[in-house]
Amino acid sequence: MTRRRVRRLVVKIGSALITNGGAGLDHDRIATWAGQMAQLRLQGVDVVLVSSGAVAEGLKRLGLQQRPDSIHLLQAAAAVGQMGLVQAYEACFQKDGIHSAQVLLTHEDLANRQRYLNARSTLRSLLDFGVVPVVNENDTVATDEIRFGDNDTLGALVANLIEADMLLILTDQQGLYDKNPSENPDARLIERADAGDDRLLDYAAPSAGALGRGGMQTKIIAARKAARSGTDTVIAYGRVEDVITRVAAGEAIGTFLAAGASHQAARKQWLAGHMRCAGELLLDEGAVNVLRNSGASLLPVGVRELRGNFKRGEVVSCRAPDGNEIARGLVNYSSDEAARIIGQPSQRIPEILGYRDDEELIHRDNMILL
Secondary structure (H helix, E strand, C coil), rough: CCCCCCCEEEEEEEEEHHEEECCCCCCCHHHHHHHHHHHHHHHEEEEEECCCCCCHHHHHCCEEEEEEECHHHHHHHHHHHHHHHHHHHHHHCCCCCCCCEEEEHHHHHHHCCHHHHHHHHHHHHHHHHHCEEEEEECCCCCCCCCCCHHHHHHHHHHHHHHCCCCEEEEEEEEEEECCCCCCCCCCCCCCCCCCHHHHCHHCCCCCCCHHHHHHHHHHHHHHHHCCCCCCCEEEECCCCCCCCHHHHCCCCEEEEEEHHHHHHHHHHHHHHCCCEEEEEEEEEEEHHHHHHHCCCCCCCCHHEECCCCCCCCEEEEECCCCCEEEEEEEEECCHHHHHHHHHCCHHHHHHHCCCCCCCECCHHHEEEEE
């Protein structure tokens, strides 16, 4: 069965795949993957890369033979290795005239709504510029309490963040099997399943090699997280020829894990988990009609009054003139900022505030109609 062609793709590359037998980065392989991602970018596909390898490269540069247990040594190795990792990708993308950007995130960045919106806006702006963001966990400041734990999870959360069509997890395995293929010659590759299928975790082996922190189980969990925003996941062997471009074009390679719901329905369901209101916006009839009938964003000009104190990224309730709640969403401005721009056209925001983060108070992708 063929798969849909994607327009927004998150590619995650694991440590076992990107390192040359644990001896630092595999530069030839990095050039191959970067060339494929550059080709997609030039075709108009938005690509975000989540790449492991910083710690492994740092261990090589520091002369350490094995992954240390100390968080501080790991942070030091990550800091050193990030330099080599980013330089490797930048050099490869530049060959095709593509700019790349380093984006380092912690779990706290995506758990905090204001930071979530900031990260989302930054990534979207980079994509609008035709840049390929290279995302990694900020290991130099993350502690055990705020770590993602593995880059599979980070890849899924980035897919949520940018509303990707697909998360492609490249690994050193052909995909997910119904039993361990190294111990069972009759093991069968699972070519397609629903991400939420409970049997998948039974098939997956628990964890991983000396360099990576993931395993097939983390990839299944990541697929479930990605599915919350309607993102399908493919787990595939990273050394298949042209694997990235072929998967993006819809070819059946590896294991395809379907989100199981329409992109929009899953996105709204995911947002519903964030729905505690910090304030209220009282709309005029025109804004109510536009939200209900046109699926548009909420602009400042359509708001008559606000209530409560809220920060950028918090959830607010949108109410019609009669007081009935019609929508909820993540607000792009704090209550102090919003109080100054409500009732005004968006083009006046820079004049009033001295800057403009967004032209909308609430973007339609961050809103649920009730």
